[in-house]
Amino acid sequence: xxxxTPSRPLRIVxxxxxxxxxxxxxxxxxxxxxxxxxLDITAIVTVTDDGGSSGRLRREFDVLPPGDIRNCMVAxxxxxxxxxxxxxxxxxxxxxxxxxxxxxxxxxxMTHLTGDFGQAVKLSSEVLxxxxxxxxxxxxxxxxxxxxxxxxxxxxxxxISRSRSRIARVQLHPRRPKPLPEAIEAIARADxxxxxxxxxxxxxxxxxxxxxxxxxxxxSPGLKAYFVNLMSQPGETDHFRASDHxxxxxxxAGRAHxxxxxxxxxxxxxxxxxxxVDRYRARDARPVENDVENLERMGVRVIGADLLRMQGTxxxxxxxxxxxxxAKIRHDQSVLGAIxxxxxxxxxxxxxxxxx
Numbered sequence: 605x606x607x608x609t610p611s612r613p614l615r616i617v618x619x620x621x622x623x624x625x626x627x628x629x630x631x632x633x634x635x636x637x638x639x640x641x642x643l644d645i646t647a648i649v650t651v652t653d654d655g656g657s658s659g660r661l662r663r664e665f666d667v668l669p670p671g672d673i674r675n676c677m678v679a680x681x682x683x684x685x686x687x688x689x690x691x692x693x694x695x696x697x698x699x700x701x702x703x704x705x706x707x708x709x710x711x712x713x714m715t716h717l718t719g720d721f722g723q724a725v726k727l728s729s730e731v732l733x734x735x736x737x738x739x740x741x742x743x744x745x746x747x748x749x750x751x752x753x754x755x756x757x758x759x760x761x762x763x764i765s766r767s768r769s770r771i772a773r774v775q776l777h778p779r780r781p782k783p784l785p786e787a788i789e790a791i792a793r794a795d796x797x798x799x800x801x802x803x804x805x806x807x808x809x810x811x812x813x814x815x816x817x818x819x820x821x822x823x824s825p826g827l828k829a830y831f832v833n834l835m836s837q838p839g840e841t842d843h844f845r846a847s848d849h850x851x852x853x854x855x856x857a858g859r860a861h862x863x864x865x866x867x868x869x870x871x872x873x874x875x876x877x878x879x880x881v882d883r884y885r886a887r888d889a890r891p892v893e894n895d896v897e898n899l900e901r902m903g904v905r906v907i908g909a910d911l912l913r914m915q916g917t918x919x920x921x922x923x924x925x926x927x928x929x930x931a932k933i934r935h936d937q938s939v940l941g942a943i944x945x946x947x948x949x950x951x952x953x954x955x956x957x958x959x960x
Contacts, residue, residue: 613642614948615826617794619741619811621650621672624802626679627934628831629736631941633680636735643945645736646790647676648817650810652748652776655762657694657704661712668721668740670711672807677725678707682733691732722784737790741811744781748810750774761806768839768888774805774856780815788816794826795951798944799866801831801935804849805840809856818857822864825958827951829868830904831940834876834912834933838888846871847898869904870943871896872911878926880914880933909943911935 618628629647636643651668653659658669674691681688691707707728714724725738749759752769764771791797802808812818821828830853832846841849850869854862876891884890896906913936914926 613639613644614796614945614952615644615646615790615794616796616798616944616948617646617648617790617826618798618944619648619808619817619821620798620800620802621653621807621810622802623675624800624807624831624833624935625649625672626675627937628798628801628940628944629676629679631937631939632944633735634938634941635945637682643948645680646787646794647680647736647738648741648787648790648811649673649676649738650807651740651742652746652761652806652810654747654760655765657708659762660704661708662745665712665716666745667712667715668743668745670708671705673725673738673740674705674707674711676738677729677732677734680729680734680736680738682735687732722786737786739784739787739790741787741817742781742783742814744778746776746778746781746810748774748806749777750805765803765806765837765839770842771805771840774809774813776810776813781813783814783816783820788820791817791820791824791826794824795955796944796948797821797824797826797828798947799828799830799853801833801940803837803840804833804844804852809853812853812857818861818865821857822861825955827868827947827954828864828866829870829907829944829947830866831870831911831935832872832894833892834872834935835884835889836892841892842888843890845893845895845898847895847902849892850899850902850904863903866904868907868947869899870907870909870911871899873908874910874912876912876926876933879929880926880931883929884933907943907947909939911939913937 653669658671678688693706695701715721748761750764750771751773753772871894914931915934916931
């Protein structure tokens with residue numbers, strides 16, 4: 605439970621995209637309710653998606669991709685019932701509508717009404733009674749480009765995700781896009797800044813390529829924690845250990861900021877096995893090796909916990925559910941939220957010591 609302070613609530617800024625970020629936000633949301641406003645959440649979300657409904661809307665209406673933003677809005681909505689389900693509703697047929705989600709269309713329409721994507725997100729968040737703030741990492745219409753180890757270049761998040769050649773580096777076009785001032789301010793005031801979990805090169809690192817965000821993270825007095833992925837991703841992180849993920853983050857953030865970018869690394873300690881892993885291995889995805897000694901040599905404090913949750917059957921799963929070949933390997937949102945909360949409390953205590 606959050607220990608109340610006489611001055612202000614805990615402040616957590618979560619940076620990322622995709623399912624990983626929305627899972628963490630769901631884990632944190634319960635504490636906003638339980639503490640009556642003693643937890644302040646800000647999500648900073650990547651805007652490089654160019655596939656599916658988001659990609660179509662980008663091309664046809666010249667808007668930022670709404671999909672990841674929409675997922676975060678629903679994750680933080682006060683009551684994930686009818687209205688949230690409406691935002692997630694995806695049309696299964698209809699000329700021009702098939703494949704689109706209602707929430708993506710709503711955000712696109714709101715953007716055209718207001719003339720500003722950030723304002724559209726703010727107003728849409730009010731409709732969903734979102735328990736926090738959500739900002740795109742930049743308002744620029746950026747394209748992600750990957751340089752592969754063989755020297756080839758691949759443009760577009762979707763094509764990068766489909767590539768099976770190892771990635772050497774990613775960058776944004778246009779280069780050094782400007783961040784939202786509100787996002788930079790939130791980072792500066794945070795007690796905890798979380799990075800990940802999520803696709804390393806297509807959901808997490810793009811946020812660090814926005815001008816000023818790595819510098820703001822490094823300068824923030826808050827605690828910085830990276831949540832390591834459970835499984836590798838074909839083409840993105842083949843054979844990556846936990847330390848390889850961290851090294852890629854630091855490399856893309858730039859040498860000037862790398863020493864102060866990550867204080868804590870959160871890893872999964874529960875073994876991943878059974879038939880479900882066989883299915884993942886068939887697609888060249890494997891459990892991430894947690895090389896703790898290498899992480900500690902990098903100056904990172906390591907926190908281990910059972911982060912694993914098998915999705916596809918109801919309830920809390922015992923280890924033998926890993927023998928269900930249809931299950932999906934996911935982070936446990938409740939555990940993620942509890943760890944983030946404890947780290948935020950540590951971050952606040954460290955701040956108070958510095959000012960006392």
